[in-house]
Amino acid sequence: MKKYRCCIPGCNTYGPLSNFLSIPFESQWRDQWLSVIPRKDWVVDSSTVACIKHFQQSSIKQFIPTNNTQNGKKGTTKLHHNILAVPQYFPEFGTPNNSQESYFPVEMFELYCRDSEGPDTTGDIEDDDKDYLLNYGYFKLKYPQRFATFLESIWQVHSTEERTFFYTVDFSERPRVPCSIKVDNDLRVVVSLDGRHVDPCDLTWVLPVTTNKINRWSQLLAMLTMYGK
Known part of the structure; x- marks a missing residue:
């Protein structure tokens, strides 16, 4: 036991x-x-x-x-x-x-940006100040310009057809990855701190605990801001 x-x-x-x-x-x-x-x-x-x-x-x-x-x-x-x-x-x-x-x-x-449903069409994306995420293909196409400031100064990126990793690197003593944020091709998110996955319940301020999915750019922006300090 x-x-x-x-x-x-x-x-x-x-x-x-x-x-x-x-x-x-x-x-x-x-x-x-x-x-x-x-x-x-x-x-x-x-x-x-x-x-x-x-x-x-x-x-x-x-x-x-x-x-x-x-x-x-x-x-x-x-x-x-x-x-x-x-x-x-x-x-x-x-x-x-x-x-x-x-x-x-x-x-x-209740948190609208976390719990509201995503759009069904590209037109819906344009009608909501372009904050909506439609699918992983759209995410891969647009994230470089969406997060250009973060990618230049704080975060590194490794992207494949299955998943995209945003990660930070620390060289102060020995090379290590203090934080990584993984977005898979279903837009599910996993956050890791010093190699340990963050409990999904600690991400309910920005992600639905039942799905752990993002459907808005602002959700990922909030995590990049929070964990990129």
Whole structure:
């Protein structure tokens, strides 16, 4: 059975997933978690979890033992937390975080440039200030002029018929690639930092978590700006 370690600095909780809560998918709620957890300069991925001792008891639902009627083995249901609950207790740092749980309206999770559907025709592209992306062929044709400033000063590019990589190179100590952004021929995006894929849930500020696709130039521009610093 896979075991997990609590992401809270100084917390030594280590064990099965039944002792932990996963970081939320929704971007606003996820940002609340990351803002209260006393940790800096870290990469969140799909295995990042916080143990239940950092939450109010009212914020979590306890595990209920279950029996598998097919093989007779005992198991547990997945641990859940109430909508928009955030970690509050950090005994490793001497005092608890006394902030109240925050709740946000559903519309705060909506982002037009991320969630709106793309165009069906070239005419639609022209009608929307040319921000729409129609397909990978159109992307390959236009990206050199779209991002000329970035490509001259910050990003390198390697492009094929299947995918295009935007990447930065650091020669300060030894050659390495601090960041890369891959766009495949279905316009799906993968961001990597120091060789580790960024969790798609950490890209929900700019990409739909269900598809990880771009349909506007402005989405890719935002990522090139963010990760090209």
